[in-house]
Amino acid sequence: MRKITDNTEYPGYLLKCQEKLLLDSGKVISDFQVAYQTYGNLNDDKDNAILICHALTGDQFPAEESPITKKKGWWDLMVGPNRPIDTNKYFVICSNVLGGCVGTTGPNDINPETNKIYGPDFPTITIRDMVKVQKILVDELGISKLLSVVGGSMGAMQVLQWAATYPESLKSIISIAGSLKHSAQNIAFDEAGRQSIMLDPNWDNGRYPEKNQKPENGLSVARMIAHITYLSEKAFQNKFGRNLQEKKDLSFGFGIDFQVESYLRHQGRSFVDRFDANSYLYMTRAMDYFDVSAEIQHNQDKIIKNSIRFLVLSFTSDWLFPTKESKEIVSVLNSIGSNVSFAEVVSDRGHDSFLLDEPQFFKVCDGFLKGIR
Incomplete structure (x- = not known):
């Protein structure tokens, strides 16, 4: 059984799932929940929804004051009225990832099997597991196809996983400062x-x-x-x-x-x-395990059939996820015949550039989203 309720601990909502979630590891999580927030309005056709995937230390509050730190939303320059992800036009969804600590089931929650905090008994998770839970949420919201899935850093991993695993469920993705797999460094x-x-x-x-x-x-x-x-x-x-x-x-x-x-x-x-x-x-372990290259190749027919549009972005000074890794994404997508655009944004502020005021970056994202039909 699945039920959406108001979140009484944080702003937003909870999707409570009384069911077993099979993970990539073969382990199972029982009776999990997903904490999420939304901005804007879902239109009658339910075709204006954008899912935002947060990075490692992010949360479900990209466009509002954090209830924990009382600081501005971590992506309020990108998401909001008249922003590139314009909440006057789009219905924006952002959920705390599986394994997180801002409301979605994670190691600091109670294990229903033992009635004790999971702690180290929480099973190891993958980026695919995180996306699987997001897909459950999107389904419960009655959205059959997302206009776009957008994310940077670990969020970009989730974005690429969405395209590889659920290509029939989205029209486009924006991968920002990401990679096909985590590097040895x-x-x-x-x-x-x-x-x-x-x-x-x-x-x-x-x-x-x-x-x-x-x-x-x-x-x-x-x-x-x-x-x-x-x-x-x-x-x-x-x-x-x-x-x-x-x-x-x-x-x-x-x-x-x-x-x-x-x-x-x-x-x-x-x-x-x-x-x-x-x-x-x-x-961090989920990020280390991430390698979506083979799955993209395996599901290439579905990706092409669904005519997904890809935007891959990198920043010149990012040495954590350097431009060469974004170009590897582009190369793989080109090899299967995808519709892919690429831009390297000039910035001297490193990996965190995607969270900062970078007008060229905003312009590219805005233009790409306006072209999605």
Whole structure:
């Protein structure tokens, strides 16, 4: 049984599913829920819906104040009235991913089989599992075909998975700063972050929620490591250089001397207040397992039959998901005869460019969506 209700903990809605969800691992999750938010109105033909897929540390609130941090929505420059994803025209859906920590079933929730918090007993998930749950949500909303599926970074992985697994259910996708598979370098960064969490004594083999504690130091360091990859060298240099933090001379110690050190420590400290460490482990692992190349090739006839339009975007200074990886997406899509457009946006702000004010990026997305029929 499936039922949509108001979300009493966060803005938006909950889809509660009293059923078993079979995962790629062969494991099963029972009685799961999906937390989601919508913007705009679904038209009578139900053909103006756009699904937004969030990145690793995102949530279902791209276009409104976060109920957790009280900051602006993480994509309010892209989504909203008269924005590229115009909520005056489109019905926008965004859900917290499976394994997340903002309302959708994840490792910090109660396992109905044991009536205890899942913790490390939560089964390992994949990007395909996340998309499978999103498809259930879209079906329950009565939408047979999405106008577009849009996402950046881990969101781009979900976008490509949608095209590979459910090509009959969408007209277009926009893949932003993504790849066909996670690179060895990115797996290495993820593993460094996971180890920083797992080596924190407060992680307690993932059982920390039972003791009402958090591996704050480990999660903070994991965030610091990841955040370095989100900016370009030039962005760091322009923002901080070698400027000292509220002092004139070096301390000749291991406290904070440089502004960039203060910035990273702030990013780490603030992250632990809004994110769950176990969710971080599970979601980074899902990214590491991602490789959609073969599935696109396998389902090429369905992809072509459904005339999906693809827009693939990259940024010149992104070294986490560099342009060459977006070009690999384009190459695979061209090899099966897809309708694919590609643009490399000039930006010196690194991987996070897709979250920032980049007029060229907005213009390309806006034009592409206006051309979808």
